[in-house]
Amino acid sequence: MAKQAKQAKKVERLDQVVIRFAGDSGDGMQLTGDRFTQETAGFGNDISTLPSFPAEIRAPAGTLPGVSSFQLHFADHDILTPGDTPHVLVAMNPAALRANLTDLEPGATIIVDSHDFTARNLTKAGYTENPLEDGSLETFAVHAFDLTSMTVEAVKAFGLSRKDASRAKNMFSLGMLSWLYGRPVESTQSYLKRRFKDKPQIRDANLAAFSAGWNFGETTEGFAVSYEIKPAPMPTGRYRNISGNLALAYGLVASSVRSGLPLFLGAYPITPASDILHELSKHKKFGVMTFQAEDEIAGIGAALGASYGGALGVTTTSGPGISLKSETIGLAVSLELPLVVVDVQRGGPSTGLPTKTEQSDLLQAMFGRNGEAPVAIVAPQSPGDCFDIALEAARIAVTYRTPVLLLSDGYLANGSEPWSLPDVESLPAIDPAFADAPNHEQENGDRTFWPYQRDPQTLARPWAIPGTAGLEHRIGGLEKADGHGNISYDPANHDLMVRTRQAKIDRIADSIPLVEVDDPDGDADLLVLGWGSTYGPIGSACRRLRQQGQQVAQAHLRHLNPFPSNLGEVLRSYERVVVPEMNLGQLAMLLRAKYLVDVIGHNQVRGVPFTASELEHVLTTHLKELHA
Amino acid sequence: MTTTETPIETVAVELPAGLQGIPLSPVDRTRKDFTSDQEVRWCPGCGDYIILNAVQGFLPSLGLRRENIVFVSGIGCSSRFPYYLDTYGMHSIHGRAPAIATGLATSRPDLNVWVVTGDGDALSIGGNHLIHAMRRNVNLTILLFNNRIYGLTKGQYSPTSEVGKLTKSTPAGSVDHPFNPVSLALGAEASFVARTLDTDRAHLTEVLRAAMTHRGTALIEIYQNCPIYNDGAFDVLKDRDEAQARLVRLEHGQEVSIGDRTWVHDIHAENPSQAFEISRLDDGTMTHVPIGIFRQVERPTYDDQVRDQVKKAQAGGDGDLAALLAGRDSWSVD
Numbered sequence: 013m014a015k016q017a018k019q020a021k022k023v024e025r026l027d028q029v030v031i032r033f034a035g036d037s038g039d040g041m042q043l044t045g046d047r048f049t050q051e052t053a054g055f056g057n058d059i060s061t062l063p064s065f066p067a068e069i070r071a072p073a074g075t076l077p078g079v080s081s082f083q084l085h086f087a088d089h090d091i092l093t094p095g096d097t098p099h100v101l102v103a104m105n106p107a108a109l110r111a112n113l114t115d116l117e118p119g120a121t122i123i124v125d126s127h128d129f130t131a132r133n134l135t136k137a138g139y140t141e142n143p144l145e146d147g148s149l150e151t152f153a154v155h156a157f158d159l160t161s162m163t164v165e166a167v168k169a170f171g172l173s174r175k176d177a178s179r180a181k182n183m184f185s186l187g188m189l190s191w192l193y194g195r196p197v198e199s200t201q202s203y204l205k206r207r208f209k210d211k212p213q214i215r216d217a218n219l220a221a222f223s224a225g226w227n228f229g230e231t232t233e234g235f236a237v238s239y240e241i242k243p244a245p246m247p248t249g250r251y252r253n254i255s256g257n258l259a260l261a262y263g264l265v266a267s268s269v270r271s272g273l274p275l276f277l278g279a280y281p282i283t284p285a286s287d288i289l290h291e292l293s294k295h296k297k298f299g300v301m302t303f304q305a306e307d308e309i310a311g312i313g314a315a316l317g318a319s320y321g322g323a324l325g326v327t328t329t330s331g332p333g334i335s336l337k338s339e340t341i342g343l344a345v346s347l348e349l350p351l352v353v354v355d356v357q358r359g360g361p362s363t364g365l366p367t368k369t370e371q372s373d374l375l376q377a378m379f380g381r382n383g384e385a386p387v388a389i390v391a392p393q394s395p396g397d398c399f400d401i402a403l404e405a406a407r408i409a410v411t412y413r414t415p416v417l418l419l420s421d422g423y424l425a426n427g428s429e430p431w432s433l434p435d436v437e438s439l440p441a442i443d444p445a446f447a448d449a450p451n452h453e454q455e456n457g458d459r460t461f462w463p464y465q466r467d468p469q470t471l472a473r474p475w476a477i478p479g480t481a482g483l484e485h486r487i488g489g490l491e492k493a494d495g496h497g498n499i500s501y502d503p504a505n506h507d508l509m510v511r512t513r514q515a516k517i518d519r520i521a522d523s524i525p526l527v528e529v530d531d532p533d534g535d536a537d538l539l540v541l542g543w544g545s546t547y548g549p550i551g552s553a554c555r556r557l558r559q560q561g562q563q564v565a566q567a568h569l570r571h572l573n574p575f576p577s578n579l580g581e582v583l584r585s586y587e588r589v590v591v592p593e594m595n596l597g598q599l600a601m602l603l604r605a606k607y608l609v610d611v612i613g614h615n616q617v618r619g620v621p622f623t624a625s626e627l628e629h630v631l632t633t634h635l636k637e638l639h640a
Numbered sequence: 641m642t643t644t645e646t647p648i649e650t651v652a653v654e655l656p657a658g659l660q661g662i663p664l665s666p667v668d669r670t671r672k673d674f675t676s677d678q679e680v681r682w683c684p685g686c687g688d689y690i691i692l693n694a695v696q697g698f699l700p701s702l703g704l705r706r707e708n709i710v711f712v713s714g715i716g717c718s719s720r721f722p723y724y725l726d727t728y729g730m731h732s733i734h735g736r737a738p739a740i741a742t743g744l745a746t747s748r749p750d751l752n753v754w755v756v757t758g759d760g761d762a763l764s765i766g767g768n769h770l771i772h773a774m775r776r777n778v779n780l781t782i783l784l785f786n787n788r789i790y791g792l793t794k795g796q797y798s799p800t801s802e803v804g805k806l807t808k809s810t811p812a813g814s815v816d817h818p819f820n821p822v823s824l825a826l827g828a829e830a831s832f833v834a835r836t837l838d839t840d841r842a843h844l845t846e847v848l849r850a851a852m853t854h855r856g857t858a859l860i861e862i863y864q865n866c867p868i869y870n871d872g873a874f875d876v877l878k879d880r881d882e883a884q885a886r887l888v889r890l891e892h893g894q895e896v897s898i899g900d901r902t903w904v905h906d907i908h909a910e911n912p913s914q915a916f917e918i919s920r921l922d923d924g925t926m927t928h929v930p931i932g933i934f935r936q937v938e939r940p941t942y943d944d945q946v947r948d949q950v951k952k953a954q955a956g957g958d959g960d961l962a963a964l965l966a967g968r969d970s971w972s973v974d
Binding site: 050053054056199202203206243246247248249250251252253262265266269274276278295296297298299300301303305306307309310313314315316317318319320321322323325339340342343347433434436478479480481482483484485486487488489490498499 | 676710712727728729730731733736746751947952953956957962964967970971972973
């Protein structure tokens with residue numbers, strides 16, 4: 013892989029590229045995409061990624077349902093989305109080609125492994141003719157190579173079975189693409205050495221395949237040029253690439269470190285939240301305890317039990333898992349104990365679309381419990397923001413002694429972006445402020461402990477953990493009397509307690525930032541308001557409109573309950589407010605109900621994120637109507 | 641409610657296995673110290689009163705700091721138990737107490753954690769949590785009050801009610817086959833399984849004491865009379881003459897003889913088969929009802945092992961957050 017040799021071919025400069033790697037679920041496309049991402053991030057491009065895989069682990073090989081893909085957008089400038097349509101499709105078999113072809117625009121580049129374009133595999137993918145030969149791909153730039161055979165040839169020295177040898181074809185393609193886009197290769201090489209430390213044969217075969225792929229790219233006449241995408245200007249600092257689930261797990265560890273509370277995760281495996289459990293189970297060095305429970309209910313139950321004992325109790329789930337946790341969230345509302353409930357939203361209802369993204373749990377988070385049971389709700393806006401939002405969820409939970417619902421989604425969970433490493437010492441500190449002494453004086457002058465005597469500012473009740481002498485008390489799901497906390501069926505007390513629990517959640521607004529509006533010229537009359545993972549596509553669409561000279565304002569909510577205190581004023585100061593959501597209008601419903609502002613929803617539930625061009629089109633239509 | 645007490649350094653004394661790691665009380669405690677100021681609101685004549693009394697009488701003998709004792713309950717008549725004890729307590733939700741207690745016990749080795757539950761709470765809505773707590777062997781003492789009826793919901797049959805039982809929800813007789821809670825616990829490989837009676841305070845206390853020597857989940861089934869919806873369910877075991885014939889008092893190392901079968905009762909047998917066979921002596925008619933300890937075997941507890949893994953990981957020092965966040969593939973922009 014002599015770098016100087018590549019100068020032999022012409023190098024063309026591009027400002028951005030969207031590549032999609034696609035193959036069978038077992039072809040290692042996620043790994044290929046992930047390594048290409050690392051190389052690209054390390055090179056200094058801005059990046060945004062979107063993995064897409066079926067819910068089935070290994071659907072029948074060569075069929076459409078088994079196709080797994082990984083899309084990567086990288087650029088020499090600041091980008092916000094994984095790209096609307098791939099410029100380059102790498103397809104490892106006919107099914108991968110067929111499943112992704114409709115997403116391509118004419119002129120796109122297609123690189124295929126021709127090895128599997130046999131009559132049998134073509135039939136499995138639903139082709140009656142070979143698309144590489146029938147002229148159906150003539151609007152694209154097609155590069156067909158027998159990558160499998162070249163891989164097998166490249167690794168034959170290592171004595172692997174043909175099957176094992178051909179499995180290294182993903183590394184061959186990665187090597188080839190790395191050459192094509194001038195990616196640095198060291199991080200992949202050291203990754204392979206680490207990953208297969210104990211399997212030298214596999215390690216060497218993968219390294220050889222990777223290297224052979226690079227060399228093939230350089231020497232083949234199939235590629236006349238290679239491409240250069242300069243690093244994007246970014247603020248100085250140290251960066252890494254991070255996915256939402258990883259950032260969320262790290263944010264929870266950081267919350268534990270910054271609060272001094274041991275982290276206890278109770279969780280039941282469910283896609284796409286499981287990676288948070290996997291990640292946290294590695295961090296026992298930080299005192300993290302992970303409990304893989306017998307079910308979703310036990311997961312949150314154990315977390316609440318740990319919170320009661322003075323730990324930072326966290327539970328993670330997705331899809332129907334959040335429904336199963338409802339009753340325990342209600343108990344946590346009644347007990348007024350800190351609890352972080354992470355819901356990595358996916359397509360619903362029921363099992364729905366386990367590996368696809370959606371934002372349809374907002375109203376469940378808001379209202380999905382019996383009784384008046386308000387909770388705080390926060391949502392991250394990008395993969396890296398999952399770190400900050402985890403800290404924010406922990407801060408609110410601990411300060412206000414309340415369950416906090418953290419709504420991530422499948423797109424954020426698996427998508428990734430460059431992340432500026434925070435200075436650990438300047439992360440917010442969280443004060444558990446455990447109760448350590450009686451807080452009430454009885455008529456006879458004795459001091460006693462009242463578990464529901466509240467902090468006048470936050471309305472939070474004291475957190476007196478077992479082991480604290482003199483503060484022995486009983487809590488539970490039955491209504492408690494204000495102050496002393498004994499069981500109470502008194503009508504006026506219940507009314508007071510219901511209103512107080514609501515008021516406590518409302519008070520959180522005093523501690524959160526005002527919503528900021530990005531309105532460069534300050535004279536837009538259209539506001540686009542989003543929450544969660546739509547930040548990227550909305551931001552991207554707004555940039556495009558501004559480049560066309562249009563005025564549009566953007567604001568994004570990270571706090572969904574309570575809302576930032578200036579939100580009503582912001583909404584009312586625009587002539588039109590459009591709210592794009594991957595649901596049928598859940599935030600829009602809350603905004604209309606609370607502020608009586610006639611916001612207009614733009615809704616889609618296709619299991620995939622909005623594209624910037626789609627939103628650009630929608631917003632253009634609104635602007636035309638406004639200015640007609 | 642309580643008044644403050646001065647914390648005093650704990651004394652290092654060899655505690656029974658189940659209580660190791662829990663600080664000792666600097667002062668002698670009495671029943672009164674464990675009695676909360678709440679009015680007990682069970683029905684007159686309820687077996688729960690006797691059990692409460694026995695537990696309040698038993699706790700001072702442990703010598704533990706009161707603030708390190710926690711009772712967690714679910715929902716049902718029995719689950720009001722924590723309100724009446726002046727320890728830490730949580731009255732939680734239906735069936736979930738073992739899960740909540742698992743999180744508490746795992747994160748706090750210095751607590752003596754009890755679960756109070758009933759036949760509906762533990763065996764119906766919470767059956768899954770119960771078997772998994774026993775399977776994991778979390779260091780908990782579970783008191784299962786079995787009155788063979790739903791009391792708090794006013795008299796429906798429970799998972800331990802006999803077939804044919806006439807209740808509000810089964811006017812033509814229940815067709816549900818009941819659980820034998822001891823057999824169930826043995827099937828889940830619980831490491832400590834016992835049965836006792838609400839009215840036999842000496843026996844109940846003896847079983848509780850044995851449970852405290854056990855590290856792991858101790859499941860204690862307590863036959864408890866509901867005077868309102870299932871009165872007299874266990875009368876045949878309480879009548880002096882009848883009890884003599886029906887109760888099979890289990891003692892480790894002693895013979896158990898029923899008909900032509902004889903076993904030497906070995907509570908420490910690794911294989912639970914014999915204990916299970918003994919648990920089947922009661923065919924539902926209460927002709928032969930074994931009480932006492934069915935099984936007590938040593939097995940690593942879930943919570944000890946979780947903490948050991950954490951301790952081992954921390955042996956070389958605590959985690960470095962900055963290093964964790966940076967990972968292996970970070971880069972600088974200058």
